[in-house]
Amino acid sequence: MRYSKSDLAINGGPKAKTTKNIPMYPGGLEIGEEEKKEVMEVLESKYLFRYYGPAEMPSKVKKLEEEYAEYLQVKHALAVNSCTSALITGLIAVGVEPGDEVIVPAYTFFASIAAVVAAKAVPVIAEVDKSLTIDPDDIERKITDRTKALMPVHMRGMPAKMDRIMGIAGRHNLKVVEDAAQANGGSFKGKKLGSFGDIGAFSLQYHKIITSGEGGIIATNNDLYYTRAQAYHDVAACWRKDRFAPPEYPGEIFFGVNFRMSELTGAVALAQFRKLESILKRMRENKRRIKDAVSDIKGIEFRETNDAEGDTAVALIFYLPELNTVETFINALIAEGIEADGIYNRGVPDWHVYHHWVILHNKMMPAKKGCPFNCPLTEPRPEYDPNACPATKDLLGRSVHIDIPPQLTPEDCDQIAEGIRKAASILL
Numbered sequence: 461m462r463y464s465k466s467d468l469a470i471n472g473g474p475k476a477k478t479t480k481n482i483p484m485y486p487g488g489l490e491i492g493e494e495e496k497k498e499v500m501e502v503l504e505s506k507y508l509f510r511y512y513g514p515a516e517m518p519s520k521v522k523k524l525e526e527e528y529a530e531y532l533q534v535k536h537a538l539a540v541n542s543c544t545s546a547l548i549t550g551l552i553a554v555g556v557e558p559g560d561e562v563i564v565p566a567y568t569f570f571a572s573i574a575a576v577v578a579a580k581a582v583p584v585i586a587e588v589d590k591s592l593t594i595d596p597d598d599i600e601r602k603i604t605d606r607t608k609a610l611m612p613v614h615m616r617g618m619p620a621k622m623d624r625i626m627g628i629a630g631r632h633n634l635k636v637v638e639d640a641a642q643a644n645g646g647s648f649k650g651k652k653l654g655s656f657g658d659i660g661a662f663s664l665q666y667h668k669i670i671t672s673g674e675g676g677i678i679a680t681n682n683d684l685y686y687t688r689a690q691a692y693h694d695v696a697a698c699w700r701k702d703r704f705a706p707p708e709y710p711g712e713i714f715f716g717v718n719f720r721m722s723e724l725t726g727a728v729a730l731a732q733f734r735k736l737e738s739i740l741k742r743m744r745e746n747k748r749r750i751k752d753a754v755s756d757i758k759g760i761e762f763r764e765t766n767d768a769e770g771d772t773a774v775a776l777i778f779y780l781p782e783l784n785t786v787e788t789f790i791n792a793l794i795a796e797g798i799e800a801d802g803i804y805n806r807g808v809p810d811w812h813v814y815h816h817w818v819i820l821h822n823k824m825m826p827a828k829k830g831c832p833f834n835c836p837l838t839e840p841r842p843e844y845d846p847n848a849c850p851a852t853k854d855l856l857g858r859s860v861h862i863d864i865p866p867q868l869t870p871e872d873c874d875q876i877a878e879g880i881r882k883a884a885s886i887l888l
C-alpha cells in the first residue's frame with residue numbers, strides 16, 4: 461500500500477493502531493490465582509519469615525531458589541530483596557575491594573553503577589555497540605592494572621556478547637558479574653544468561669519480565685562466592701546451617717547487611733517464575749511478527765541481535781539514519797497510537813544513559829570521606845566527562861524503542877507494524 465502525507469495520523473489521517481495500549485508489566489499483568497494461592501499459604505500458616513514461624517512450613521523463598529538454580533543450571537541461587545542488592549552482594553562475594561575498578565556499560569540502569577560504588581569500587585564506563593550491550597573492544601581499551609571485574613548488562617533483554625566477554629575475563633584474570641535484571645530467562649548460544657559469569661543477578665521489580673514488586677536473585681556455580689553472598693546478604697549469615705561453627709573457608713564470614721527476601725515476596729515470585737517460559741514465548745512471537753512485517757523497510761536499521769533465540773524480546777529497537785528525524789518519527793508513531801519512545805533525550809533525562817548520570821559525573825556521595833571517590837586508594841581521582849562515550853550517545857540518540865508486552869494480540873502486532881511502515885514511507 462502506498463501512503464501519502466495526509467494518511468499520517470499526525471496530519472489528521474486515520475490511526476494505524478486502534479486497539480487498546482497495553483502497559484509493559486509483562487509478569488505484573490499476569491498476576492492471578494496462582495500468586496494468590498502461594499501468598500495465602502504463607503498468610504494462613506503465619507510463616508512470613510524464611511527461617512522460622514509458628515508452623516512447620518517449607519519456605520517459599522527456598523523453593524524459589526531451588527527452582528531457579530535448576531532452571532539456570534547453576535549450583536546455587538540466592539534470593540534477595542532487589543537486583544541492586546544482588547549486584548552489590550555479587551561484587552563483594554567475588555572479592556571486589558575498595559579502589560578496584562569495575563567496567564560497566566554506558567547504557568544500563570543507574571543501579572548497576574550505584575552497586576559498584578556501594579561496593580566502594582570505581583565504575584569505569586565502556587561504550588555499547590549496535591546491540592546496545594557492552595562493546596568487547598572497548599572493554600579491552602578500558603582495562604588497567606586496577607581492573608577487577610566486568611559487569612556486562614543484558615540490556616533491554618538482549619544477551620551481551622558473552623563468548624567474547626568471558627574470553628577477555630579469562631585472559632586478564634577478571635571476575636564477571638552479569639547484570640541480567642532485564643533479561644530473566646534469556647540465553648546466549650543455548651546457555652542461560654546469569655550462568656556465564658562468576659555471579660548472575662536478576663531483578664523481580666515490577667517493570668521486569670516476572671515480578672514480585674521488588675526482589676532479586678543471585679546465581680553462581682562457585683561454593684565460596686555463594687557462602688560469601690549468604691554472609692553479606694544476611695548480616696554475617698546469622699541463619700546459616702550452624703551459625704556458631706568456624707568458617708569452612710577463609711574469608712567466608714564477615715560483616716554484612718540485611719538484603720533477605722520475605723516469604724510473601726517469595727510466594728509471589730515463585731508463582732511468577734512458573735509463568736516465565738509462557739511470557740517469553742509470547743513476547744518472542746510478538747516481536748517476530750512485528751519485525752518480519754517491517755524488515756523490508758528502507759531507512760531503518762534494527763538493533764544488532766547477539767542471539768535471536770536467546771533474546772527475551774522485551775523490546776523492538778531500531779536506528780534511524782539521522783538524529784534530527786528521530787523526534788518527528790516518534791511523534792508520528794505516537795499519533796498513530798503506538799507507544800514508541802526515543803532513548804537518549806525526550807525531555808526527561810533517562811537514568812539508563814551515561815550522559816545523564818550527573819550523580820556519577822559529580823561524584824555525589826553521602827559522606828565527604830571514603831572510597832571510591834574520596835580515598836587515597838583511588839588516587840588519581842577518577843573523572844567522568846559526560847561526553848566520554850560518543851558511540852553510545854550516537855546510537856541511543858538515533859534509537860526508536862517500542863515495548864513488546866506478551867499480552868499483545870496478533871492484531872495489535874499487525875497494527876504496530878502498519879504504523880511503522882506508514883511513518884517510514886513518508887518521513888524517511
Ligand SMILES: Cc1ncc(COP(=O)(O)O)c(C=O)c1O
Nearest residue numbers: 542543544569571572641663665
Ligand atoms: C539493568 C538494570 N540493572 C539493575 C537494576 C536494579 O534492579 P532493582 O530495581 O531490582 O534493584 C535494574 C532495574 O531497573 C536494571 O534495569
